[in-house]
Amino acid sequence: xxxxxxxxxxxxxxxxxxxxxxxxxxxxxxxxxxxxxxxxxxxxxxxxxxxxxxxxxxxxxxxxxxxxxxxxxxxxxxxxxxxxxxxxxxxxxxxxxxxxxxxxxxxxxxxxxxxxxxxxxxxxxxxxxxxxxxxxxxxxxxxxxxxxxxxxxxxxxxxxxxxxxxxx
Amino acid sequence: xxxxxxxxxxxxxxxxxxxxxxxxxxxxxxxxxxxxxxxxxxxxxxxxxxxxxxxxxxxxxxxxxxxxxxxxxxxxxxxxxxxxxxxxxxxxxxxxxxxxxxxxxxxxxxxxxxxxxxxxxxxxxxxxxxxxxxxxxxxxxxxxxxxxxxxxxxxxxxxxxxxxxxxxxxxxxxxxxxxxxxxxxxxxxxxxxxxxxxxxxxxxxxxxxxxxxxxxxxxxxxxxxxxxxxxxxxxxxxxxxxxxxxxxxxxxxxxxxxxx
Numbered sequence: 001x002x003x004x005x006x007x008x009x010x011x012x013x014x015x016x017x018x019x020x021x022x023x024x025x026x027x028x029x030x031x032x033x034x035x036x037x038x039x040x041x042x043x044x045x046x047x048x049x050x051x052x053x054x055x056x057x058x059x060x061x062x063x064x065x066x067x068x069x070x071x072x073x074x075x076x077x078x079x080x081x082x083x084x085x086x087x088x089x090x091x092x093x094x095x096x097x098x099x100x101x102x103x104x105x106x107x108x109x110x111x112x113x114x115x116x117x118x119x120x121x122x123x124x125x126x127x128x129x130x131x132x133x134x135x136x137x138x139x140x141x142x143x144x145x146x147x148x149x150x151x152x153x154x155x156x157x158x159x160x161x162x163x164x165x166x167x168x
Numbered sequence: 169x170x171x172x173x174x175x176x177x178x179x180x181x182x183x184x185x186x187x188x189x190x191x192x193x194x195x196x197x198x199x200x201x202x203x204x205x206x207x208x209x210x211x212x213x214x215x216x217x218x219x220x221x222x223x224x225x226x227x228x229x230x231x232x233x234x235x236x237x238x239x240x241x242x243x244x245x246x247x248x249x250x251x252x253x254x255x256x257x258x259x260x261x262x263x264x265x266x267x268x269x270x271x272x273x274x275x276x277x278x279x280x281x282x283x284x285x286x287x288x289x290x291x292x293x294x295x296x297x298x299x300x301x302x303x304x305x306x307x308x309x310x311x312x313x314x315x316x317x318x319x320x321x322x323x324x325x326x327x328x329x330x331x332x333x334x335x336x337x338x339x340x341x342x343x344x345x346x347x348x349x350x351x352x353x354x355x356x357x358x359x360x361x362x363x364x365x366x367x368x369x370x371x372x373x374x375x376x377x378x379x380x381x382x383x384x385x386x387x388x389x390x391x392x393x394x395x396x397x398x399x400x401x402x403x404x405x406x407x408x409x410x411x412x413x414x415x416x417x418x419x420x421x422x423x424x425x426x427x428x
Contacts, residue, residue: 007382010317010382013314014317014321017321031214035215035274037275038274038281038285039285041282041286041315043318043321043322043323044322044323044326046323046338046342047327048330048333049337049345052345076347077348078405082407084409085192085409086192090192090276093277093407094199094276121210125205132204150341150342150344151337151341151344
């Protein structure tokens with residue numbers, strides 16, 4: 001690029017977006033904007049390690065005597081063959097976003113109105129996800145979200161335990 | 169590189185990227201079927217914030233059977249655009265990408281959706297208006313170039329201010345919490361502090377310095393090669409294959425602008 005004017009404009013632009021990217025992010029509180037967030041790119045990829053919600057479930061045949069909690073979304077095997085079509089990995093990323101959305105919804109819910117969470121879309125979709133994973137293994141199930149610091153698997157805390165659901 | 173070549177290559181690459189994205193969605197169609205995780209019955213509540221007419225249009229377009237039709241047409245349009253150019257088909261690809269993002273409550277795959285929309289917006293704008301002025305194509309190329317430079321630059325700037333990135337802890341944390349099982353390579357990086365610090369700084373310097381690719385075409389080719397290796401590594405460790413093709417579609421514009 002040999003145009004000094006363009007280089008100057010570019011430097012000013014980068015300084016401005018560099019400064020803006022350091023400001024505290026404002027999250028969408030308006031649902032319409034949230035649904036159209038693909039139009040507002042965020043390039044802050046892998047900004048920092050943080051607490052990540054993990055989804056667990058447990059099963060029971062009678063709705064009372066539950067088995068041990070099990071991780072719902074298991075890790076995949078990687079392969080170079082999936083360079084072009086990696087649908088399972090992308091689906092697992094979508095599961096991760098869904099679980100994250102449920103955590104966000106839970107954070108947004110006002111104190112004393114926790115029961116409303118059960119009727120939220122995120123809750124219903126996560127319930128579908130667990131039901132899809134357990135298939136016909138039991139008649140009743142429960143799920144929970146546990147926060148885990150990335151890189152520190154021993155550092156975790158339950159943030160949501162669902163009601164007992166009957167497999168549909 | 170001539171602007172016509174850059175435009176041609178951008179159109180080709182984004183068409184292939186959309187073909188792959190659409191096939192992937194077909195492969196996971198069970199997840200958004202009427203018995204799947206993202207079933208319309210549960211999702212439609214979220215669209216009640218729109219007017220009744222918009223709700224009716226979205227319900228018609230996004231319910232399972234019709235959504236499969238939308239994907240099929242998207243696949244056909246992308247294949248057609250490999251051989252011919254058509255402004256309305258670019259517009260369709262853009263709208264269908266928006267609808268897919270809506271069906272997934274905002275985005276399906278985050279960054280790759282953002283970049284696909286950016287490239288398609290530029291190509292749609294160019295396809296409709298480039299006959300009116302030569303500057304339209306130039307604006308489209310610059311729009312893509314500024315966005316790709318911003319994507320790396322912002323990503324690098326936010327990392328450099330984090331001590332976890334500067335001391336390698338962030339990279340080790342991300343490596344141990346990917347969607348994939350541990351293997352020898354990921355274990356080597358997450359267990360070795362020196363390697364993680366070197367790789368972290370390599371990523372930060374590359375991302376912040378990417379804008380230097382605009383200084384001349386030779387330097388630009390070097391940055392593109394490094395960027396490809398970077399995206400391949402992201403695919404290998406994190407499964408982000410869609411990013412490779414969405415970002416690849418931006419490189420012809422970048423190379424063109426570096427030669428101005």
